Amino acid sequence: MTFTDPRSLLYRQLDPAEALALTRDTLSACDDGELYMQFIASEAFGFDDGRLKTADYSRDAGFGxxxxxxxxxxxxxxxxxxxxxxxxxxxxxKLLDPAAQGMSPPPKPTNRHLYTDASPLDAVPFEAKVKLLEEIDRVARARDPRVAQVSATLLASWSVVEIVRADGFVATDVRPLVRLNVSIVAEQNGRRETGSFGMGGRKLYDDLFAPDAWNEAIDHALSQALVNLDSVDAPAGEMTVLLGPGWPGVLLHEAVGHGLEGDFNRKGTSAFSGRIGERVGAPGVTVVDDGSIAARRGSLSIDDEGTPTQENVLIEDGVLKGYMQDRLNARLMGVPATGNGRRESYAHAPMPRMTNTFMRGGNDDPAELLSRIKNGIYAKSFGGGQVDIVSGKFVFSCTEAYKVEDGKLGAPIKGATLIGDGPTVLTRVTGIGNDMALDHGVGVCGKGGQSVPAGVGQPTLLVEGLTVGGTA
Structure with missing residues (x-):
């Protein structure tokens, strides 16, 4: 079903004027706040072991x-x-203390749209979605005799949100989101290894259904699986690490990004608290959070409080410039909101969150950075990781990595983990590639029990003295 007016999904039992009147009445004694209404439709298809295993569709609506x-x-x-x-x-x-200052000024209004209002769920028939997954499975299995298993998932959602404030501010956003993932298990001489690749963004299915796109996903997933079939035990110890461009920016996201969110810094619990204006990274290190990039997975035309997203330079040339802020923490810290107030759904309150967080590119040739390494590793792709916000300490597992000896790539390695802390790792960057890339649109960020889509990115980075936890 196609809806010409997405707002009609929110106002079936409530008139817009009544929504505003109710908001004014219920929030009259507050410093800030909003009525956040949301309709969301989502679907998920899972193809595994040569057949369609799941086909889920859901609709939900509510308010916070x-x-x-x-x-x-x-x-x-x-x-x-x-x-x-x-x-x-x-x-x-009514349990809140009466406001001392009165209602805070509303966000700046905007008519900017970073993505289409159309629903990806409606644009492609059910049969075509299943056929795509079948074709991915068939083509992947035909590509190499070592392919033992193929899993493919297709996900989409379409969300309509409206934010109503007591001061009369009203903002609406219609948010599409799609994602395709391919995972391949390769087997050789009794050994099995996995490779995976995904892509997506705030757009329709068109790009994902293009043969070039899903063939690229197959190629990357298969290549990673085959590389890992030849992997040897990872070395251990402190060594030089070369981080690949794009998705490895997830390390930056976890190790540094969360520590730059306003709530941790207002409470003094971040390793970056109280350090505005101080050098926290090597010269050339510039870290940005930008939720205003068109069609990106982590982008929003407005955040979940109605503030327009923007480019926020967090660290510039190694110097800490600012934090990511929602309205509450910005007001308490005496700074402007930055468009980073985000929530998982209407059932959650907003908090400061990243959007698309990345390090800007430098001037170094990635091949030249590789040539500098006498003994180290090249980490091309990452899986899961953990970080402690207070200390900034992190542990990340590599899903594709290689030994580096005398400036040349060596054998692929298995079981490598990178161990360090965010503030220190930034100071140990000794080379910044000219190949900055954003990830392909699959990131999910967790914080405080809430998950939201996010983007990451970076250029090739040369880092000295990272601890590698290996299996050797």
Missing amino acids: LRGVSGEMTGFAHANEISAAAIRRAGETL
Whole structure:
């Protein structure tokens, strides 16, 4: 079904004027807050072992009502958008202390649209989606006799949100999101290894259904699996590490990005707290969070408080310039909101979150950076990782990595982990490639029990003195 007016999905039991009146009434004694209404439709197809295993479709709608007074937040939500439900939610906010300052000024309005309003779910018939997954499975298996298993998933969502404030501010955003993932298991001489690759963004399915796109996903996943079939045990110890461009920026996201979010710094619990204006990285290290890049997975025309997203330079030439802010932390820290107030859904309150976080490129030739390494590793792709926000310490596992000896790539290695801390790793960057790339659109960021889509990126980076945890 195609809807000509997405807002009609939010106002089936509630008139827009009544929504504004209810918001004014329930938030009248608050410093800040909003009524956040959302409709979301999503689908997920999973193809495995030569057949369609899952085909899920869901629809949901609801609201979250938030009131803020000082540092206190009152929040209630329901999966029913009606005047009665909103009035009941408003009872929660009576527990807040009355506002001392009055309602904070609204976000700056914008008519900018970074992606289409159309729904990816409606544009392609069910049969075509299943046929694509079947074709991916067939082509991947035919590509190499060592392919033992193929898994492919296709996911999409279409979300309509409206943000209503007591001061009369109203903002609407319609958000598409698609993703394709291919995973391949290769087998040789009784040994099995896996490779995977994904792509997506805030767009329709068109790009993912193009043969060049899904063939690229097969090629990358198969190449990684075959490389890992020949992998040897990873070395261990402190050594020079060359990080590849694009997706390896997930290390930057975890090790540095979370530590630059406003709530951790307001509370003094980040390794970067109170360090604005200080050198925190090597010269040339510039880290940016930018939610305003068209059609990117982590982008938003407006954040989940109605603030337009923007380019935020967090670290410039190694010097800390600022943090990512939602409205609450920005107000308490006396700085502007940066468009980083994000929430998983209407059932969650917003908090400072990353959008697309990356390091800008430098002037070094990646081949020349490789030639500098006497003994180290080249980390081309990463899997999961963990970070401690207070210390910045991280542990990341490599899904594709190689030994480097005398400036040349050697054998692929298995079981390599990178261990370090965010503030230190930035100071040990000794080379920044001229090949900055963003990831292909598959990132998911978790924080405080909430998950949101996010983007990462970086150029090839040469880092001295990282600890490599290996299997040798």
